[in-house]
Amino acid sequence: MTSISSTNFTLSSFPPGTHTWTHLHFGAPMRVPVTVPLAVARGVSDGPTCLVTALVHGDEFEGPAAIADCFNTLDVSNLSGTFMGLPVTNPWAYAGQSRNTPDHYDGLNLARQFPGDVTGSRTQQHAALLYNWVTETLTSEDVFIDLHSAGSQYEYASMVGYHPTGDESESRSLVLAQTFGIDNIWRIPESPSSTRTFNSTVARTGIPTVGTEVRGCGALRESDVADLVTGLRNVMAHQSMLPDSAPDEKPRPVHTTHQTSFASSGLFRTNVDLEASVSAGQTLGHVYSLKGELVETVTAPIGGVIWAIRRFASVRTDDLAFLVATQQSN
Ligand SMILES: [Zn+2]
Numbered sequence: 001m002t003s004i005s006s007t008n009f010t011l012s013s014f015p016p017g018t019h020t021w022t023h024l025h026f027g028a029p030m031r032v033p034v035t036v037p038l039a040v041a042r043g044v045s046d047g048p049t050c051l052v053t054a055l056v057h058g059d060e061f062e063g064p065a066a067i068a069d070c071f072n073t074l075d076v077s078n079l080s081g082t083f084m085g086l087p088v089t090n091p092w093a094y095a096g097q098s099r100n101t102p103d104h105y106d107g108l109n110l111a112r113q114f115p116g117d118v119t120g121s122r123t124q125q126h127a128a129l130l131y132n133w134v135t136e137t138l139t140s141e142d143v144f145i146d147l148h149s150a151g152s153q154y155e156y157a158s159m160v161g162y163h164p165t166g167d168e169s170e171s172r173s174l175v176l177a178q179t180f181g182i183d184n185i186w187r188i189p190e191s192p193s194s195t196r197t198f199n200s201t202v203a204r205t206g207i208p209t210v211g212t213e214v215r216g217c218g219a220l221r222e223s224d225v226a227d228l229v230t231g232l233r234n235v236m237a238h239q240s241m242l243p244d245s246a247p248d249e250k251p252r253p254v255h256t257t258h259q260t261s262f263a264s265s266g267l268f269r270t271n272v273d274l275e276a277s278v279s280a281g282q283t284l285g286h287v288y289s290l291k292g293e294l295v296e297t298v299t300a301p302i303g304g305v306i307w308a309i310r311r312f313a314s315v316r317t318d319d320l321a322f323l324v325a326t327q328q329s330n
Contacts, residue, residue: 003035003301006133017044024086026129034126039071039085047081048239049142051134052232054086056111056146056198058093058100063102063147063212066228073229075278078315083232089130089198092122099151111148112193113283114201130161135205140169143176143235146199147228150216154320157275157305158227159255161186161211162301163194163203172208174254179238179247180210180231184307185254187328208237217311254309254323258309261318262287264296268315272306272322279303284322287315 003023004013014020020042023035030260052070054063067085074083088094090110094101098108101123108123116128139146150156160180162173164187177185188194188211195201203209212231213225234247262268278284278300287296298321308323315321 004038005136006059006129007043007289009133009137011040011042011049011082011137014040014042014082014152016042019071019074019076020043024133026126030122030129031126032122034091038092039067039083039087039268041071041074041076041079041230042082043076043079043081043241045080047079047241048080048092049084049138050145050232050236050239050241051084051142052086052145052147052176053089053198054147055094056089057109057151058096058098059152059218060091060147060149060216061218062149062214062216062224062228064088065220065225066232068230069225069287070232071134078243079241081239083236083241084318089125090126099153101168111198112196114196114198120230127198134198134202135207138202140206140208143239144199144202144205144207145232145235146197146202146209146211148211149214150308151222152216152218152309155217155274155306155309156213156323157184157325158182158214158224159184159186159212159307160231162209162214163188163189163191163200165203167206169206169208170204173203175249176208176235178211178249178252178267179234180212181234181247182212182227182231183252184239184325185252186307186325187254187256188215189256213308235257252330255307256328257323257325258302258304259323260284260298260301260321262296262298263317264320265316266290268298268310268313268321270298272309274306276306278306278324298322302326
């Protein structure tokens with residue numbers, strides 16, 4: 001099978017007990033149709049589907065490596081249900097080695113376009129067809145996992161996040177997050193941007209959903225890839241898709257994050273390390289002009305633990321500087 005249309009997609013196209021690399025074709029109404037690789041491992045017996053996406057942002061490389069490693073090591077004779085991996089969700093951003101779709105197309109951040117617009121620009125149309133494909137393929141018995149990392153300009157602590165959807169799927173998503181195996185559990189705060197992500201809009205349809213972040217810096221740490229593969233297998237074991245021993249479901253504290261952004265442009269200098277404990281108002285770094293003049297002192301918005309740091313030192317107004325995590329009281 002060389003390609004399959006996103007609008008005619010059915011799991012029955014894939015025989016039980018097979019590993020298949022195919023291509024998913026996004027055609028009309030896309031003005032520029034596109035195909036992206038799709039890995040499908042269909043187990044010998046029926047069961048739920050675990051659908052994993054990566055490279056929604058084109059500079060986050062741990063996710064596609066984890067999808068490939070998980071797919072290549074899955075024994076379909078022990079699998080109940082289906083593992084599907086979409087390693088290159090935004091093919092234009094990946095080809096451009098950039099977070100967003102390159103400017104000469106539309107320059108948009110795919111993770112701010114969902115549920116998409118079929119009459120919009122290239123990235124907006126792609127978001128609409130991706131959203132339709134996922135929500136028509138999965139049910140509330142399945143799982144959606146969106147693998148992200150800090151990309152080329154940031155450094156993030158490893159975390160597994162879920163959205164406060166306020167329905168039954170929220171508690172199921174939290175269980176998946178607790179099952180994944182990464183200690184930092186992130187209740188993703190509601191904001192105009194977070195509600196336009198792929199994982200947020202899918203979660204709001206009642207499909208249990210988690211998203212991950214790992215170190216990034218434009219690199220691909222083997223330990224992060226291994227943690228993601230373990231997490232995918234833990235989730236599939238929890239869904240009774242794999243005979244792996246039941247994953248450790250020790251309750252881990254749930255955190256939320258508070259962000260601080262730059263109020264100026266310039267060169268950012270900081271000595272703060274990832275996962276450092278900071279107090280409210282503590283100086284975290286400075287922005288300088290090219291003449292070495294201090295233009296901004298960046299301070300902690302709240303006391304907590306540093307979960308994200310800007311590492312690309314040329315910064316602009318409104319760029320994210322830090323995420324500070326605090327434990328939820330509930
Ligand atoms: Zn991302």
